[in-house]
Amino acid sequence: MNRDRAVTSLAALAQASRLDAFRHLVQAGPGGLAAGELAGKLGISPPALSFHLRGLAQAGLVRSRQQGRFVYYSAAYDAMQSLVDFLTENCCGGSACAPARAPARKSTTRRTA
Amino acid sequence: MNRDRAVTSLAALAQASRLDAFRHLVQAGPGGLAAGELAGKLGISPPALSFHLRGLAQAGLVRSRQQGRFVYYSAAYDAMQSLVDFLTENCCGGSACAPARAPARKSTTRRTA
DNA sequence: CAAACAATTAAACATTTATTTAACTATTGA
DNA sequence: TCAATAGTTAAATAAATGTTTAATTGTTTG
Numbered sequence: 001m002n003r004d005r006a007v008t009s010l011a012a013l014a015q016a017s018r019l020d021a022f023r024h025l026v027q028a029g030p031g032g033l034a035a036g037e038l039a040g041k042l043g044i045s046p047p048a049l050s051f052h053l054r055g056l057a058q059a060g061l062v063r064s065r066q067q068g069r070f071v072y073y074s075a076a077y078d079a080m081q082s083l084v085d086f087l088t089e090n091c092c093g094g095s096a097c098a099p100a101r102a103p104a105r106k107s108t109t110r111r112t113a
Numbered sequence: 114m115n116r117d118r119a120v121t122s123l124a125a126l127a128q129a130s131r132l133d134a135f136r137h138l139v140q141a142g143p144g145g146l147a148a149g150e151l152a153g154k155l156g157i158s159p160p161a162l163s164f165h166l167r168g169l170a171q172a173g174l175v176r177s178r179q180q181g182r183f184v185y186y187s188a189a190y191d192a193m194q195s196l197v198d199f200l201t202e203n204c205c206g207g208s209a210c211a212p213a214r215a216p217a218r219k220s221t222t223r224r225t226a
Numbered sequence: 227c228a229a230a231c232a233a234t235t236a237a238a239c240a241t242t243t244a245t246t247t248a249a250c251t252a253t254t255g256a
Numbered sequence: 257t258c259a260a261t262a263g264t265t266a267a268a269t270a271a272a273t274g275t276t277t278a279a280t281t282g283t284t285t286g
Contacts, residue, residue, distance in 0.1 A: 003132060010127035013200070015274080016120050022200075029205040035233060048275065050234050069232050069283040077204075084197050087126070087135075091190075092142040128244080149262060161245065163264050182253040182262050 001086040005060075009083045012059035017044055018052045025062055025075040032065075032074030114199040118173075122196045125172035130157055131165045138175055138188040145178075145187030 013019050020042050025032060033041075039049040053073055056062040060079045064071050126132050133155050138145060146154075152162040166186055169175040173192045177184050 003129065007127055007129050007132055010123050010132065011273095014120055014123035014127040016116065017274090019116060019120055019123070023202070026201070027203050027206050029208070036231095039233095045276080046233060047235080047277085051274075054234090066233095066282095071233065080200060084200070087193060087197070088139070089136070090140050093140050095142070124243095130244090147262085148264095152263095158246080159263060160247085160265085164244075167264090179252095179263095184263065 001082040006083060006086050009059045009061060009079065012055045012061055015052070015055075017042060017048065018056055021049070021052060021073075022056060022061060022075060025073055026077075026080070028074070030074055032063075032072040034070040034072050036070070038073065114195040119196060119199050122172045122174060122192065125168045125174055128165070128168075130155060130161065131169055134162070134165060134186075135169060135174060135188060138186055139190075139193070141187070143187055145176075145185040147183040147185055149183070151186065 013022060021038060024038060024041055035049060035053065036046065038053075039046050042049065044052075053062065053064070057064060057073075061076055062073050063076055064073050066072075126135060134151060137151060137154055148162060148166065149159065152159050155162065157165075166175065166177070170177060170186075174189055175186050176189055177186050179185075
């Protein structure tokens with residue numbers, strides 16, 4: 001993660017419809033949701049959703065796969081985690097401090113909730 | 114944390130100068146940095162910095178305290194943590210999944226890096 | 227192949243956001 | 257009190273973003 005990619009990701013999440021969409025996808029799990037289904041849940045028009053999903057996809061926060069005439073979108077958990085790690089990186093100049101959480105790892109962070 | 118506050122926070126971070134400013138403050142620790150010092154590090158004009166810090170402060174991501182003729186800004190770690198928790202909330206519908214980290218707690222999250 | 231459905235693209239418009247220059251407020255100290 | 261320093265506010269402009277309606281692409285099924 002670098003500064004510019006982080007800005008792109010944050011901008012993608014910094015809008016009500018897109019944040020709602022992303023959270024719905026995060027909560028839906030790896031299977032994701034079809035675009036139309038998501039538009040219904042969010043109460044926005046298909047063109048508006050398309051516009052917003054494009055932003056999320058360009059930021060790498062969601063992925064899409066086509067299945068028949070449906071397009072399923074799902075959250076990219078790893079991208080979200082990279083973003084979070086970037087924000088807290090080198091917190092307090094490296095000294096121990098309250099807000100620090102588990103340090104960023106290169107491999108998958110396996111930690112059950 | 115709620116949806117609208119999250120959008121405000123994300124929007125505050127979704128701009129290069131503001132993200133740089135915030136990260137400098139995160140890394141500076143609780144003491145923070147004087148506005149002018151920060152403007153120098155970021156290479157932006159005092160009015161521009163003022164404009165951006167106002168956005169971060171309104172989002173609750175930074176605090177300021179005046180000391181003589183200097184104004185010191187520091188990162189609000191708790192606000193940042195609330196935002197991160199909100200993004201990963203109820204991940205995968207509650208079932209255990211790779212991206213999940215330590216669950217959000219109401220009290221202070223004490224976990225040394 | 228034609229009709230219906232799922233989704234994206236295009237174009238026009240309104241709204242927000244960022245940057246710049248100049249003016250202003252407050253604090254320190256000669 | 258006057259000049260200098262630190263920072264914010266104001267106003268004007270330039271640039272990016274979001275919303276809407278209509279048209280388009282691709283897929284299934286009668």
